[in-house]
Amino acid sequence: VERTLSIIKPDAVEKNNIGKILAHLEEAGFKIVALRRTHLSRAEAEGFYAVHKARPFFGELVEFMTRSPVVISVLEREDAVDTYRKVMGATDPAKADAGTLRKLFGSSVGENAVHGSDSRENAKIEIAYYFPASEVA
Numbered sequence: 001v002e003r004t005l006s007i008i009k010p011d012a013v014e015k016n017n018i019g020k021i022l023a024h025l026e027e028a029g030f031k032i033v034a035l036r037r038t039h040l041s042r043a044e045a046e047g048f049y050a051v052h053k054a055r056p057f058f059g060e061l062v063e064f065m066t067r068s069p070v071v072i073s074v075l076e077r078e079d080a081v082d083t084y085r086k087v088m089g090a091t092d093p094a095k096a097d098a099g100t101l102r103k104l105f106g107s108s109v110g111e112n113a114v115h116g117s118d119s120r121e122n123a124k125i126e127i128a129y130y131f132p133a134s135e136v137a
């Protein structure tokens with residue numbers, strides 16, 4: 001089976017939506033195989049989003065992701081990466097389909113409630129970024 005990395009972002013944690021989002025993921029057939037609530041440091045957020053370093057919103061993105069705690073998890077199910085992208089919905093909540101996490105819990109393109117890996121290759125990299133091998137064995 002496949003795995004992907006999920007982050008419940010600061011906006012959703014601030015609004016007390018951790019439980020609702022995790023329940024939604026379990027309903028969608030994902031097993032939560034690792035889970036951690038943490039306040040990201042600037043260095044951790046910058047490193048995680050390094051691919052976006054040249055984008056105009058990079059500074060805003062790092063400020064947002066370090067504003068308050070996040071909940072990081074590893075999700076497992078068949079076709080996890082693509083299925084979770086569908087469950088999240090479009091990056092901009094205004095464009096996301098009804099019933100998706102970003103439509104339900106996001107408020108803007110910046111504050112969009114959740115992150116998910118965008119490929120199987122990146123899922124492996126992102127899982128290793130946040131979890132020691134012993135926690136995801």
Ligand code: ATP
Pocket residue numbers: 052057060061090091109110111112114115116117118
């Ligand atoms: P994520 O990587 O968080 O799962 P995504 O893959 O849908 O989201 P990316 O293009 O990778 O979208 O952008 C990463 C994150 O950067 C977005 O989730 C969003 O929080 C932020 N972002 C993207 N575009 C903008 C923008 N135009 N203005 C502000 N923030 C943005």
Ligand code: MG
Pocket residue numbers: 116118
């Ligand atoms: Mg992305």
